[in-house]
Amino acid sequence: MITAIGLALDYSVTILNISLTSLAIAIIYVIGMQLMSNKLNSRVAKDDAPSTNFKQITVKFILFSSIIFISGSALALSGDAMAKNTGISATAIGSILVALSSSIPDAMSVFTALKLANINLAIGAILGSNLFNILVIAIADVFYSGGSIWLDTSNKLMYMSFTGFFLTVMVMVVIKRDHTRNTFTYILPS
Template identity: 30%
Template structure:
């Protein structure tokens, strides 16, 4: 691809994701309103799954076609760091109050499961050589645990939502009276397909940009590809915030991180030479524990619900999130 062609394709991907992302959040909010499931679960499962498919596609491609386990692991964990950094951006954009004050406490449940799965991932990275015999065929011990942990997390949040939302959906006025549930589901599906198509195209365009710029493979895998595959989460989350669906926005970010850790298990399934985390660099453990610390900060903020904001613009939890993300980026840069 020529210099200008690759940038035109990059801009087209961003435009498609932006337009479809706005519709995705609108119809996701309509589904939550008409089913009574709750915005947290809708963001955690429906929207987070759609926006995390680029990580899944690029990860499978990295471990099968390219045989690059470091890029697959770096992409997943780097995307988790960026997702929590987007949470700090939401806090900055949410002018009325700190985003942590009005958020549902069900996010603590999702974040808590994220801590468990992140700890398991870090354990797998640090003990890769020692636990090389703990495999079933070529699948490492942590992959079934990640799959089980994700399933339990989704079920637990759903059950929590079911017992804490309104007893009947008619208890609150319908915010979308002119739209049926079937229409909302159909339009959500169409918007999701546009987001998925553009998002799957985006990493390959990013690879072309990286090749022209002469960037290293490690830098591209851990930071650049992670950034471009996080664009769907960014667009969809900001769109959800603009329509007032704060829980959907936060649920999308935390749900995307849970799904990303599920992607590691799927990548391990496709990585035939052996355990994926055993083949990856130990440097990724730093990123895993950075995400672990950032998730802990989010849990503390959701419990404490800080009222004061520095210069009336951003809360202290968000500054800590950005600080940890910056430190992790510097460490990745030094390893690169």
């Protein structure tokens, strides 16, 4: 909702060249992660520590993050070139083609989590990825030299933001429900 408000505003108040929208997103993200961390820490027993090798996990994380970073950069450059060469708006290319392409790793993670019957990991991966992607915009605002990144965007992105908010609320409703009355109410959110 904060992104939609930030996109709707025609002015931007900045602190050290960072818009209030970006600051609000960063603060809400940190508070949300802290609340979730506190809730998780209260549930996990001390002797449930993982037995995996931390160094090995760190090396794999850095390796795969580097591959994704390079691929994502190439994807953004390709999307920009496609928008310029075809005349299709950059908003459409970014919202559909680039978003679809960059969601393939997320989709594979969710698919694998579902194969392992780990529903919490699957939904956490989807929602966590969406939250982090919004945080990336706030981080980009720090490095954007043209003022507020929120002012230099298309108004069409506001509709995308409202759509994302609505879909996230739907997921929250589905997760929170204990049971459904019939098949129709079960499949209605999907």
